[in-house]
Ligand code: PEP
C-alpha cells in the first residue's frame with residue numbers, strides 16, 4: 001500500500017449514495033492502468049496481420065468472460081446477464097464489424113480502430129435521455145478495455161486478491177471487477193464515475209455493501225492506507241476523520257445496522273397504516289438482474305417494468321419470442337406477485353439503431369412512447385402479443401406511457417383488442433381479463449383524469465415526466481435541475497387531482513415516479529390515499545416501515561395544509577416539521593434532517 005498523505009485535515013467529499021450503509025476503514029486504491037492506445041498507420045501488407053490480431057484478441061476476451069461466468073459465486077448468479085451482454089458487445093456491429101472496416105479503410109492499427117469505434121458509439125449514447133441506457137456505454141468501455149488489455153499483453157486486475165477488509169477506491173469499476181469481490185473483504189466502494197444505475201451500484205446493493213459513486217476526483221485526493229468514513233446514505237465521504245467524527249459515525253453505523261435488520265425483518269409483511277389502510281409497495285425494474293433485489297426487499301410485485309432495455313441493448317429488434325420469454329421469466333420469478341408491464345417508451349432521444357425516424361429538434365416533446373407505438377403499429381402489436389401470451393402464466397397488467405388524451409387510449413385499446421382476437425383465433429392462451437392502465441405524466445392527462453378514468457382500470461402517476469412537463473424543464477439538463485421541485489404546490493395539486501379523479505371513478509391509482517420511494521414524501525402520499533407505490537427495491541423496507549407508522553387522518557390534514565402553501569420551500573418546511581415530529585427515529589438517517597452528522601461532517 002502507498003504511504004498515506006501527511007498532514008491531512010479532514011476533508012469531506014460529496015457523491016451519490018448508491019448503496020446504503022456506513023463504513024469506516026482504510027482506503028485501497030485500485031490503480032487500474034489505463035491501457036495506452038498506440039496509433040500507427042499501416043502499410044498494405046500489415047492489414048491482414050492487424051485484422052487477425054484483433055480477431056484473436058476478441059476470441060481470447062470471449063474465453064476470459066466465459067470462464068468468469070462459470071466461476072461466479074451462487075449469490076451473484078443472477079448477474080450473469082451483464083456478461084452475456086458483454087459477449088454480445090464483443091461481436092456487435094458497431095464495434096466488431098466497425099473495427100474490421102476501419103483497419104483496411106483508414107489503414108490504422110487495431111487499437112486505434114477500436115478507440116475510434118468506441119468514441120463514435122459514445123457520442124451517440126451521450127444524447128440519450130434515459131440515464132440507465134446512457135450508462136450502458138460503460139459496458140462498451142469495459143469490453144474495449146479488456147480487448148485492448150489483451151492486445152497489450154496485460155493480465156486482468158484481480159479485486160479477488162484483496163486480503164484484508166478495505167474500502168475500495170477506484171476511478172471506475174467494471175462488473176467483472178465487482179463480481180470477483182469476496183464481500184467479506186470489502187467494506188465499501190468509492191468511485192469517481194458512476195450513478196445509481198451503474199452496475200457497481202446495482203451489484204453493491206445486492207451484496208449489501210455501502211457505495212458512493214460519482215465522486216469526480218476522489219482517486220486524485222485519496223491514497224491507499226488512509227482512513228475514511230463512508231456514508232452510503234448521504235453520499236458523504238470523510239477523509240482523515242478526527243476522533244469525534246469517528247465516534248459519531250460508529251454510533252450511526254450501529255444504529256443503521258440495527259435499523260436495517262429491523263426493517264428488513266418486517267419488509268415481507270404488507271404496508272398497512274395504523275388505521276388499517278393497505279398500500280401495495282412494489283419495485284421498478286429494468287433488467288432481470290433486479291428481480292432478486294425486489295424479492296429480497298419485500299416487494300409486493302413489480303409496479304413498473306420498463307421494457308426499453310431489450311430494444312436498446314442490441315442491434316436488431318427483439319422478436320416476439322424474445323419478448324415473450326423475457327416477460328414470462330420475470331413473471332415466473334416474481335410469482336405469485338403481479339407484474340405491471342409498461343409498453344415501449346422509446347423514441348425522441350432514446351433511440352434504437354433498428355428504429356430510426358431521424359433527428360428531432362425537441363425530442364422530449366417528440367415522437368416518443370405511445371405516440372411512436374401508434375404510428376408504428378407493427379412495433380406495438382409485436383410487443384402486445386408477447387405481453388398477452390405471457391399473461392397466461394401469471395398476473396400481468398399493461399401500462400401505456402405518455403397518454404395525453406382519450407383518443408390515444410382508444411387507439412391503443414383497438415390494437416390490443418385486435419391482437420387479442422388474433423390470438424383467440426389461433427387458439428393461443430392469454431388472460432382475457434388483463435387489466436389496463438395509463439401513466440399520468442402529461443399535464444393534460446391530469447386535467448381530464450376524470451374522463452380518462454372511464455376507459456381504463458388503473459392509473460400510474462409518473463412524477464419524473466409529470467414534473468418535467470409541468471414545470472417546463474428538461475429532466476436531464478443540469479442548468480435547470482434546481483427547478484426540479486416535486487414539492488411545488490402545483491405538482492402536489494396535480495397528484496392530488498389525479499388520485500381524486502381515479503377514486504371518484506372507482507379505479508386504483510399508483511405512483512411509479514421517483515417521488516414514490518422518497519421517505520419524506522410518504523405522509524403526503526398516504527394522506528392523498530394513493531393505492532400503490534412502486535420504487536427502487538432498496539427503498540422498499542424503509543417506506544413500508546414508515547407507512548406502518550402513519551395514520552390517515554393526520555396525513556390527510558397535512559395534505560390539506562400543504563396544498564394551500566405558496567411554494568416548494570414553505571411546503572418543505574411544514575412537511576419536515578411533520579416528519580420530524582412523527583418519525584423521530586428517522587432523524588439520524590435522513591440527510592436533510594440529520595443535523596448532528598451534517599454539521600460535524
Ligand atoms: C416517470 O416519468 O415518472 C416514469 C416512471 O417513467 P420514466 O422515468 O421511465 O419516464
Ligand code: MG
Pocket residue numbers: 401441462464465
Ligand atoms: Mg415517464
